[in-house]
Amino acid sequence: MEFFALIVVIAVALAFNYTNGFHDAANAIATSVSTRALTPRAALVMAAVMNLIGAFLGEGVARTVGEGIIDPPQGLDGLRIVLAALLGAIIWNLVTWYFGLPSSSSHALIGGMVGAAMAASSTVHWDGVLDRVVLPMFLSPLVGMVLGYLVMCAILWIFRGSHPGRTKRGFRIAQTVSAAAMALGHGLQDAQKTMGIMVLALTVTGHHTGDGVPVWVVVSSALVLSLGTYAGGWRIMRTLGRKIIELDPPRGFAAEATASTVLYVTAFIYHAPISTTHTITSAIMGVGATRRLSAVRWGVAGNIVVAWVVTIPAAAAVAALSYAALTLV
Template identity: 75%
Template sequence: MLVSIWLLGREIGTETAVLIAVVMIALIFDYTNGFHDAANAIATSVSTRALTPRVALIMAALMNLLGALLGTEVAKTVSEVITPPTGLHGLTVVGAGVLGAITWNLITWYYGLPSSSSHALIGGAVGAGLASASTVNWDKVVDKVAIPMVVSPLVGFAAAYLVMVAILWIFRKSHPGRMSRRFRIAQSLSAASMALGHGLQDAQKTMGIIVLALLTTGHHAEGDGVPLWVVLVCAGALSAGTYAGGWRIMRTLGRKVIELDPPKGFAAELTASGVLYSTAFIWQAPISTTHTITSAIMGVGATKRLSAVRWGVARGIVMAWVFTIPMAGLMAAIAYGVVHFFGA
């Protein structure tokens, strides 16, 4: 598919056709990000029966759309990860990076592993950049990607643990059944907050890639921000993907890591959304919504006892985290090599 698109662009004799192709590929990634990460926002509320699956998906899609319109700071960070060459060669690099991310997303989705679409995209961009001898801005990768990748799950785990301890202490004299019903209602709000944070973080990553493609062809000036049409199409693609659902990963997050009840689900979602907002608005870091909610779920489960967390499942999730950036990078490098071999 990629080869035929690039060959068509060369036959037309303009960069515009290739630019359109790269934008479309980026939006396909945005769509796969939506159905891959839909579980992040709603798995806990569905597993505790606070929301039905269909209602949860509709709510998540709408909140993703709204969240995508709230800022562009993360998009700026993503657009600065690599500096590809200008023209058709630069578009090849950007397109190959996105294809690497899409491939890894589909593999982890098939096996039900909640890996990070964010890190897949960053890994793909870096892999294509290295394969093409483009400039990789390692300071940006380390400060805005690598460090937050390690810190955000730890913060999510610890904060969720403390929030859950506080809930257990505050409601220690409450009737369990009554408390569960109240938190089931509260969880509708926390799930909406989580979905808003997902839109805020994840749609911006695709915006950054499209801006990078526009910069390589001179269709956008550095420092001009994200064009409104880019914001709108990325928000729409993410929301459509979210509505398509992510049932395989939802089962992993909602049932296999720990047994969730409404108070635990509320604590996990509240904590995770707080981490997403703070990193987007304060540090402009493209952190993983997957890492954040999964670590928060583990944190609330650990308040019961450490054995309540199914560490075997958790170990598989962590392995997917570790391999996401290098594997997406490898696939992007292969995609770049194939296209470059055919003369793009």
């Protein structure tokens, strides 16, 4: 019974990873598609490949998710908590995808883990939640916005005497590189979160010990994330690429370069599971503000911020309800 339950949890974890891929595909490619630097299909293929590569570049974020958020009991009770956490994250991902809101799959997963653990009266490492989730949740968008603004100001100053047409063509080519870097960062961050939850499920059933991540976990997580990315997230892509601000190639490049830098620093140095969605969206707001503050559609941005704020408690509530339902099974 326990082994069968483990298989179910692993399958649901991979399903979450798939929804993460099509939910967050827009993070890497929306700006490049909206500026016509890449066609939608070419952008999706590139993002899928770079997500696949990025998944193999580290395990720090996976260890944070697998060890630093909750401490479920061994056996079936622990698997119920993990499964309820995944159900909370998946349901919230689907709700926000349906309404075209670029909320965070990462925070949906973390919220699901916390909500399920609380419903089961299990241990929640609140210091880990605060240091590795809540603080980065507020800091990464601020850093993304400020850094995006500064990078765009530097670009405007450096190319102030350049021919506008040639400059745009050059940045359209450069966006191919920045979009690839963004997709690589997404794979680095988001594939590891699913790896962490899979390792947690293996640990509570006694099928894994130690800090490493099994190779089959890395490979399966990477492949499923890439497939989900290739499926695309067109609703959210429209929000990021056009509804916040009309982007041109220089601003698209600045946003992607800024966001990918933040993703690499937090993954490699701090091992913090930050939101790729928050990071790229705030970077887009920052580069857009260099045009003028009114150029940013702050009403749309406000709706996105509301989705950010409610993601963790909403996913936690759904996960708690899911845990209650699973205890009846």
